[in-house]
Amino acid sequence: MKEIIKPVGIIGTGFAVPENIISNKDLTRIVDTSDEWISSRTGISERRKIGAANNTSDLCAQAAEMAIVNAGITALDIDLIIVATVTPDMIFPATACIVQEKIGAKNAAAFDLEAACSGFVYGMAVGQQFIATGMYKNVLIIGGETLSRVVDWQDRNTCILFGDGAGAVVLQEVPSGYGILANYLRADGSGADLLKIPAGGAAKPPNEMTITNREHFIKMAGNDIYKFAVKVMGDAAMEVLTRAQLTKEDVDFLVPHQANTRIIEAAVKRLGLSEDKVIINIHKYGNMSSASIPIALHEAFAGGRIKKDDIVVMVGFGGGLTWGSSVLRWFEK
Numbered sequence: 001m002k003e004i005i006k007p008v009g010i011i012g013t014g015f016a017v018p019e020n021i022i023s024n025k026d027l028t029r030i031v032d033t034s035d036e037w038i039s040s041r042t043g044i045s046e047r048r049k050i051g052a053a054n055n056t057s058d059l060c061a062q063a064a065e066m067a068i069v070n071a072g073i074t075a076l077d078i079d080l081i082i083v084a085t086v087t088p089d090m091i092f093p094a095t096a097c098i099v100q101e102k103i104g105a106k107n108a109a110a111f112d113l114e115a116a117c118s119g120f121v122y123g124m125a126v127g128q129q130f131i132a133t134g135m136y137k138n139v140l141i142i143g144g145e146t147l148s149r150v151v152d153w154q155d156r157n158t159c160i161l162f163g164d165g166a167g168a169v170v171l172q173e174v175p176s177g178y179g180i181l182a183n184y185l186r187a188d189g190s191g192a193d194l195l196k197i198p199a200g201g202a203a204k205p206p207n208e209m210t211i212t213n214r215e216h217f218i219k220m221a222g223n224d225i226y227k228f229a230v231k232v233m234g235d236a237a238m239e240v241l242t243r244a245q246l247t248k249e250d251v252d253f254l255v256p257h258q259a260n261t262r263i264i265e266a267a268v269k270r271l272g273l274s275e276d277k278v279i280i281n282i283h284k285y286g287n288m289s290s291a292s293i294p295i296a297l298h299e300a301f302a303g304g305r306i307k308k309d310d311i312v313v314m315v316g317f318g319g320g321l322t323w324g325s326s327v328l329r330w331f332e333k
């Protein structure tokens, strides 16, 4: 039997962020911190915070609608929706099902994928398989988060870092030589305790004690994650390039997970890439977990930086621990 392996690429991108901006100065009124500390240690100047009336699914739906229009298709053409998120509207049903209803993608299957800040890169690789094998034509991958709902606004170690947003792409078959050239996905569950929300799942259902102990909020061992991130970002970029038989000299743009400017700079130095090849938007949005990479990608493409034929490397890392990378030759009709 002949194998069906089709080349798969991005044919449309979109994004959504809430209007409400929280500046570093705003945070100095909530916790003991300063604009100088946050800017110099993280590169973040401001982040977005969703209003009470909206949820992750609203940001995802908005980003998805933009990606669908930019792809030149309609919601009815979507065969599958994958939402990568650690802040689903509810534990179940999947946020992807809520998004399906909101955008009217009546012909789509839908499920959520949880790989924390690596979620979008994982989602790209998963979505690719359905098109490569001929099962589906159009797959919508969304990374969407409302981290402001799960950060501890009394914990200065974490509340300054995170923001809300969603980014989306439509995957479709592209001409040979374009699209995803290689993926690399990894996990190390021995680091599961380094970044987590301890309570609220089935292992520790909510009770008075979990609430008193503030266990429904993000807990992070910042320094350990920092060291892990610097190492795996460079390694994951190199590994995916090797798999695609490319070298770092071939890279036109690196779109890294936006967790900390210092992490990105250290990884870029290890890779020996010039700064103008790195897409950074952390200063205006903070760390949006699974939404960071697709939003940076959208802005770089919509802003005219990424163009047809460019070699684009995406690298994500985060809770799990998880990390992964993907390299594409950019396609544009």
Ligand code: UT7
Pocket (backbone or CB within 6 Å): 032, 033, 034, 037, 038, 041, 042, 117, 156, 157, 158, 160, 195, 222, 223, 225, 226, 229, 259, 260, 287, 289, 317, 318, 319
């Ligand atoms: O998406 C993936 C998940 N997250 C990450 O990738 C985050 C990775 N980690 C980081 O980005 C950094 O570790 C942080 C930004 C979280 C922390 O930066 P750091 O340079 O590693 O600082 P630190 O944790 O070593 O803390 C240094 C000092 C401490 O004070 P003492 O003990 O030296 O007196 C902290 O208490 O800075 C203090 N500190 C703050 N001071 C002012 C911690 N947070 C703040 C704050 N404002 N917001």
